[in-house]
Amino acid sequence: MTGSNQQGNLQDHSDLSHGVCLGFDTRAIHHAFDPAAFSRAVQPPVFLTSTYGFESVAANDAAASHGGRLYAREYNPTTEILEQRLANLEGAEAGLVVTTGMAAFGTLILSLLSQGDELVVHNTLYSNTVAMVEQGLPRFGIKVVPVDLSEPSNLDAAITDKTKLVYFETPVNPLSTILDIAAIAERAHGLNVKVAVDSTFASPALQRPIEHGADIVLHSLTKYINGHGDTLGGALLGDAETLHMLRETGLRYITGATLSPHSAFLILRGLKTLSLRMERHSASALAIARMLEAHPAVAWVSYPFLESRSIARKQMTQGSGMLAFGLHSGFEGARTMLDRLQLVTRAVSLGDTDSLIYHPASILRARQSIRKDAHLIEGVGEDLVRLSVGLEDVSDLIADLRQALQVL
């Protein structure tokens, strides 16, 4: 359906703007929702329908021949508001939302790449994206080439005439290291290859990869964009032609991973407070990163806005709420510390109101009993602890972390 971005009753609020470009927060609250089209409801209604009726067979024919609104796998009014709003906030022409971040990755790769094609990725990625590129894609004859993109010139040797896409995260999960979007995009484009960036750790409130040259942006909406830990979701944002293809093939018949309209509603609600939340996540995470850096039990801390990280400051407005650190007491120290925490929750996931902490090497050890080939991701040590700093009072979080570190 072309045009899910140009259709009918959802206006872009240019009538509110008096001809000037509205700010990020105003757009996060109003963009692509016209109350007049929905009985003047102030909040977008949730449309629970699986299909759409037609006045006539001819109207049905017309819709089918234009990729129109036939069925709820590819079209829902609530979901369309979310797609248009996210696209607008990222500076993209069009958007597509799906059930999870992993569904977004699957939809992207299985739509754009075919047997014999090659995918270049950064050597550290979210753990399930690693599973997909190591175990999933080779089964379909797609070759994955992992490289260290912290040195963008490594692309020159990695890209061949079969390369269809360069894919990376920044900040990188779970290291919270930064890759230079503009430098990577420039090299990849010089070799005629498109670039997709997983911007989940930053959200569009802090970083908009398309402004730095990326072609496609991926989000796990489960994290900061929804922000409340109560639904899963994923999104792809980019040019209208690619997004049309991702909807028409990737979503319609490859993954069928349609987001529920109720989840779209929740994510629209979370999105309204995104930049307020990101400010607090960022300020608290920076304070915690500084506390940890000065703590005698802590061996290292990685946080984008600790001094000296100049690439982060070039492409992000703040450092977000994710940090990684290791203790001098290593693997065992991390386990002891996690067990002593009383306020911070031991859980995977991130970007919630609640602070969440996770020790990848412990989860790995447990998983190895059911999957012998499970291994730590490149660059992730046995000591690494990942902390998603929530919206609690930072003094309470610091007190909890300090008391947990005391014995170490």
Ligand SMILES: *Cc1c(COP(=O)(O)O)cnc(C)c1O
């Ligand atoms: C969580 C996460 C994903 C996967 O998203 P889900 O919504 O959990 O499927 C992808 N990329 C990054 C960076 C993530 O943190």
